[in-house]
Amino acid sequence: MTDAILLQRERGLLTLQLNRPDKKNALTRAMYTQLAEALERADADATLNAVLIQGSHECFTAGNDIGDFLDQPPSDLDSPPFHFMQSLFNCRKPVVAAVAGPAIGIGTTLLLHCDLVYISRDARLRMPFVNLGLCPEFGSSLILPRLLGHAKAAQLLLLGEAFSGEQAAAWGIATEALSSGDAALAKAREVALRFEHLALGAVQVTKQLMKSVDREQLRQVIEEEGALFTQRLRSPEAIAALSGFITRR
Template sequence: MSDSITLKTLDRVTTLTINRPQKRNAITQEMYGAMADALKAYEGSAEQRAFVITGAADYFTAGNDLQDFSMADHTGDLPPVARFLEAISTCKKPVIAAVNGPAIGVGLTMLLHCDLVYAATSATFTAPFVKLALVPEAASSMLLSASVGMAVANDILLAGRTLTAEEAHNYGLISRVFADADLGDEVAALAKHVAASAPEAMKLSKSLIRNQRDQVAAQMASEAELFIGQLKSSEFSEVVAAMMQKRAPAFS
């Protein structure tokens, strides 16, 4: 288990905390591996009945750690990020998100695979893939428009619009909004309620609601191929260089 991922199980609820506040909870490949392992262990456990994902301090996650991501080997068997996306998108048991601050990149797209998404008033939601010379991932190019509508999805994915928690709730991206100070207690109570529900009925209901599994997997694979291609592109190299040099990227 990565030191930047913490797990706690209480009353049949497992809470995974992305715990790298010094880097705004940016996720490395090692962390993705730990998150995938935790989800798989949860799915296979008869004792754990609900799974909560949240972030440490005042960030949910800033998304991928770009330096770590650009140096990682994305070939061969499923890399850690792909294992995590596969685990969260296919998990048969309920997954809950407690978005305690900015949710950027995968911080937003992973929510599309969570069954219940609760957010603090201060939370924001951004998917800056095009800005980073990348493409959407986690089947967000399909699922986001299904959630918020094509026009809003394009505003988010193409124009880089950031949603407030209130806007995300109004568009149907998240379930409820709570005051920052209340989020933890409210989600803990809701997760405890979910964990006390009939487990087989819960799994069957989730399978009925999420009946696009094959389409999601196919879209995710198509996105991943293009995403990896962009990681090797001159556009992405220019974005990384510009960030290091603290300047705007220049695309010829």
């Protein structure tokens, strides 16, 4: 599992690549911990200007590894998935995401906390929390209704309907939709490297100002969602849905 997250430094840019192609980059507890620790180190490293999160040109992530989740479900807000959420939420450096192919569950909600998102037009995003007997996470129950309105957010969160990269860009979830996965990865890297030539202090202050409105409310919502999410994981509905998912796989 040590290579499930590939780290690369280049001209002040730290790239975190999800690298578990046989499992569609599904995230395990160990991967969450690697991502969280890498983000925290990057935030404290004065030689780094930005962070890029990406999968491959074919797949961003299928979301949580369900087997890993059921084997040792997160029990509190110190668990690896929530540690990762806190690290991304608190990161002062600009975070860029490159998305192609499936972006499921956390693969969609983490984009709500990135500063710039470049996505392939045919990417498939979905938040099937209710379908799995769970509830929204990572602030999505607050951010999406504000961004899209209640009716559209309900379509995505209550029904768990999928949407495309092109729709994500049109709705403001992504910065730009590109023609292919390769194009999305190339554009994200190109933009992330531009921070090498920008004043880091000014960039960080600007990000802080942009995210300061309702920041504490969002933090509280993330914690409330996390507490309810861990409760739902122990519910008969979720156990049946998640076990059925593994059986079908």
